[in-house]
Amino acid sequence: GLRFNNAVEWFYGPMRLKYPLKxxxxxxxxxxxxxxxxxxxDEIAGRLSELKSSYGAxxxxxxxxxxxxxxxxxxxxxxNLFGSPNIIGPSPICMGPRGLVCDAILGWSxxxxxxxxxxxxxxxxxxMDITRPGVWQTFLKAQKNGAKLIVVDPRRTAAAAKxxxxxxxxxxxxxxxxxxxxxxxxxxxxxxxPFVEKWCHGFEAMAERAKxxxxxxxxxxxxxxxxxxxxxxxxxxxxxPATIVEGMGVEQQTNSVQVIHARCVLAGLTGNxxxxxxxxxxxPHSAVGLTTDRxxxxxxxxxxxxxxxxxxxxxxxLHSLPGQELLxxxxxxxxxxxxxxxxxxxxxxxxxxxxxIISGKPYPIRALISSASNPLVSHPNTIMxxxxxxxxxxxxxxxxxxxxxxxxxxxxxxxxxxxxxxLLYSGHGLQDGLYGCQAAVPYxxxxxxxxxxxxxxRGLGVRLGQKSQWPWRTIEESYAERMADMELxxxxxxxxxxxxxxxxxxxxxxxxxxxxxxxKVEFYSTIFEELGYDPLPYYQAPPVSSERTPxxxxxxxxILINGGRSMEFVHSLWREIPVVRQKHPDPLIQxxxxxxxxxxxxxxxxxxxxxxxxxxxxxxAYFDGLNPEVVHADSQWWYPELxxxxxxxxxxxxxxINTVIDDDPEVCNEIIGSWPQRHTLCRIYK
Numbered sequence: 001g002l003r004f005n006n007a008v009e010w011f012y013g014p015m016r017l018k019y020p021l022k023x024x025x026x027x028x029x030x031x032x033x034x035x036x037x038x039x040x041x042d043e044i045a046g047r048l049s050e051l052k053s054s055y056g057a058x059x060x061x062x063x064x065x066x067x068x069x070x071x072x073x074x075x076x077x078x079x080n081l082f083g084s085p086n087i088i089g090p091s092p093i094c095m096g097p098r099g100l101v102c103d104a105i106l107g108w109s110x111x112x113x114x115x116x117x118x119x120x121x122x123x124x125x126x127x128m129d130i131t132r133p134g135v136w137q138t139f140l141k142a143q144k145n146g147a148k149l150i151v152v153d154p155r156r157t158a159a160a161a162k163x164x165x166x167x168x169x170x171x172x173x174x175x176x177x178x179x180x181x182x183x184x185x186x187x188x189x190x191x192x193x194p195f196v197e198k199w200c201h202g203f204e205a206m207a208e209r210a211k212x213x214x215x216x217x218x219x220x221x222x223x224x225x226x227x228x229x230x231x232x233x234x235x236x237x238x239x240x241p242a243t244i245v246e247g248m249g250v251e252q253q254t255n256s257v258q259v260i261h262a263r264c265v266l267a268g269l270t271g272n273x274x275x276x277x278x279x280x281x282x283x284p285h286s287a288v289g290l291t292t293d294r295x296x297x298x299x300x301x302x303x304x305x306x307x308x309x310x311x312x313x314x315x316x317x318l319h320s321l322p323g324q325e326l327l328x329x330x331x332x333x334x335x336x337x338x339x340x341x342x343x344x345x346x347x348x349x350x351x352x353x354x355x356x357i358i359s360g361k362p363y364p365i366r367a368l369i370s371s372a373s374n375p376l377v378s379h380p381n382t383i384m385x386x387x388x389x390x391x392x393x394x395x396x397x398x399x400x401x402x403x404x405x406x407x408x409x410x411x412x413x414x415x416x417x418x419x420x421x422x423l424l425y426s427g428h429g430l431q432d433g434l435y436g437c438q439a440a441v442p443y444x445x446x447x448x449x450x451x452x453x454x455x456x457x458r459g460l461g462v463r464l465g466q467k468s469q470w471p472w473r474t475i476e477e478s479y480a481e482r483m484a485d486m487e488l489x490x491x492x493x494x495x496x497x498x499x500x501x502x503x504x505x506x507x508x509x510x511x512x513x514x515x516x517x518x519x520k521v522e523f524y525s526t527i528f529e530e531l532g533y534d535p536l537p538y539y540q541a542p543p544v545s546s547e548r549t550p551x552x553x554x555x556x557x558x559i560l561i562n563g564g565r566s567m568e569f570v571h572s573l574w575r576e577i578p579v580v581r582q583k584h585p586d587p588l589i590q591x592x593x594x595x596x597x598x599x600x601x602x603x604x605x606x607x608x609x610x611x612x613x614x615x616x617x618x619x620x621a622y623f624d625g626l627n628p629e630v631v632h633a634d635s636q637w638w639y640p641e642l643x644x645x646x647x648x649x650x651x652x653x654x655x656x657i658n659t660v661i662d663d664d665p666e667v668c669n670e671i672i673g674s675w676p677q678r679h680t681l682c683r684i685y686k
Contacts, residue, residue: 017414028646045463057083064089065373085310107515113280120239125249156625172679178262180218192271202524241278252677289485312349316673436493
């Protein structure tokens with residue numbers, strides 16, 4: 001692919017960080033002094049020790065990000081041993097809803113198990129061809145065998161072009177659509193009655209709730225014709241095995257939990273759970289001898305007193321520690337230690353933590369360490385994030401390249417890339433496979449001095465009194481020990497690259513039930529009920545929408561979605577590589593031709609995209625694969641060619657759509673804290 005073919009240029013790119021840097025001027029002045037790793041770790045540990053003595057361990061927060069390439073379990077281990085419950089990241093809008101809700105309803109999260117024998121796939125807010133290319137290639141094989149494809153997406157994608165049915169719904173209404181399908185499947189008696197009667201909890205209550213979503217009502221909400229919703233329900237229910245592949249399109253909205261809950265109900269209604277080619281539930285890697293990410297984290301050392309200090313502990317409770325503890329109670333006792341990394345740990349709420357840093361309430365958070373993330377570009381409400389970073393007493397940045405967030409740090413530390421470090425990856429504990437690889441090149445030479453993430457967290461931990469809890473000198477030693485009870489070693493795994501360590505074992509529920517409190521698929525969620533939430537899925541109009549804020553909608557008449565994946569970039573990375581950038585040189589706003597012409601905008605015009613939070617400039621691209629009321633913006637944009645010092649910050653404020661995305665906790669999903677990344681009202685003008 002494009003990025004793989006240009007890996008060497010990226011590796012030696014001018015923006016790559018080579019040596020540890022310490023701020024030499026004011027924050028944002030782009031003045032640095034090169035220091036050694038030992039000096040950096042000594043100084044950071046000293047500052048953390050001072051701040052902990054003054055404010056308590058909870059004064060430190062960590063950010064998480066691209067966990068599939070970074071050993072976040074060691075980051076969590078350090079933080080738990082330090083005594084802080086405050087780790088934040090994108091999990092409320094990225095894999096968190098999927099992982100946590102499926103765990104609560106099904107007792108385990110399905111892997112994306114499209115097989116050549118699969119008869120129907122529902123692509124739910126997912127650009128499978130880009131984000132899950134392996135799944136997409138397998139589907140194409142299944143399609144040759146007659147498999148059907150239903151695509152639910154406001155935007156025409158490659159998958160939509162190949163679909164038997166494309167349901168082009170209004171952004172933010174997925175929950176209503178799925179509830180309408182549920183209602184029709186029940187009313188038309190298309191469900192798997194024997195499975196539902198024996199293995200599903202709360203069917204009668206679910207059926208009553210679903211009656212509120214007749215097809216005409218749902219069509220009015222979603223703008224999808226009732227007949228097409230009916231056709232989708234029949235197609236899905238009558239082609240087994242079937243599976244649902246959901247993506248960020250549904251996780252990045254305020255109905256995220258309800259959408260995932262409803263997709264679990266659909267799978268249960270049709271008996272598509274834990275069968276080959278359906279929703280496969282592989283179970284824990286701990287069962288075959290692996291010490292999982294979750295076990296490495298050492299959550300158990302964090303005291304009850306410190307847990308309760310977690311920001312938003314008693315809010316968004318499926319995402320915070322109360323939900324973590326309930327899931328562990330049922331899954332851990334029935335299936336064994338769960339896998340997964342930070343989103344299973346029970347995170348603090350990202351928008352709430354930034355507000356705590358600024359306000360000092362309920363207590364001061366004075367230190368922040370950011371790794372595998374670029375918060376100023378990647379997190380919502382950029383002005384809020386900027387204020388928070390500037391308000392800290394200590395801000396440390398671990399990253400691959402110099403970027404806008406790093407410019408505000410006290411220390412910028414160069415971490416090893418995917419080419420420079422080994423990896424042991426279990427698909428966040430959700431998949432049946434185990435991946436392993438060795439570093440391709442050294443992370444320290446006479447041209448640069450980088451470290452992998454493990455080295456940093458261990459080095460910091462040892463300096464802060466955690467030495468006995470870090471028995472491994474290197475990450476390779478840790479990986480070897482974690483696989484000591486398996487049939488092959490870490491080195492042997494790396495030789496083959498991948499193994500299916502959890503063999504096919506379907507319908508496990510017939511012997512052990514599902515890993516929930518009732519032992520069944522919980523249409524009516526006992527965990528949601530225990531946490532104080534509605535135990536059934538429902539639809540609620542987005543908090544800022546024509547239904548709930550009609551006067552505001554008159555001022556901002558367009559629905560803004562953003563974040564559709566591109567082949568050129570990975571989140572905020574790769575814009576600094578000229579050969580890649582020339583394939584996608586400008587940030588684009590896709591608009592229906594009729595909408596653009598009505599506004600006097602020509603293709604290629606630079607336009608302002610404005611929401612109540614502010615405005616950014618993007619370049620118009622005509623695209624008739626959107627409804628006229630919907631526009632789509634590129635996300636996480638910055639300009640590496642512009643100056644790094646403030647106020648420029650590499651053009652952070654010019655085109656980064658997160659600048660105008662609201663993350664007010666009052667508009668976030670009440671159960672998990674997802675913010676409205678995919679349905680914001682806006683207006684556009686030249």
